[in-house]
Amino acid sequence: MKSSDPHPWSVGEVAERFDLPTNVLRHWESVGLLKPARDSADRRRYGEDEIVRIAVIQRSKAAGMNLEQIGVLLDDSSRGRHEVLYAHLADLDRRMLEMQRSKEMTEHAVRCRAHDITTCPQFRAGVADVLARF
Structure with missing residues (x-):
């Protein structure tokens, strides 16, 4: 695969680099947190934007956020975004x-x-x- 490819990493490569089982990445996709591109054989291909989202998910989970809260964090059009984030900040302070x-x-x-x-x-x-x- 050419280095200019915007989606250079497979699900296995991403899982290995993040030390995650591949089923976790697939689950995050199924709940809408990730939307990896697909190649001509319908295999998941992760680009830089998806890699950043995975890092955000990992950091957020480590800080105690659940997947629903993380979904709100990552959705810039979410109506309740600020309320969820303020509640998370209060929880972090506590x-x-x-x-x-x-x-x-x-x-x-x-x-x-x-x-x-x-x-x-x-x-x-x-x-x-x-x-x-x-």
Whole structure:
């Protein structure tokens, strides 16, 4: 295949480069996230735009978005696009706060001399907001 071909990669090549099973790429296509071109033998051919979309899907999934949310993200004509994205930003903020709290608790646990970490008042402070529900 010539390097000037706008759709140079097969489904197998793309799957291998992204370390994905080919059925994942086919599923993403079936739900409308990908639209690879087809060659004369009806084989999927992925160009640069599809490669970028796959990278966006992977990054978005790693950040906790589901496929429906990713579909909205990738659809510039979606009416609810901003609402979905603002909700995702709020979720990211909430999860980053939880991760920071967990990191602080873990760092304290590494330094703490208490045999049973749950008896340490400073360690317990890290879950005070959760305990306040009782």
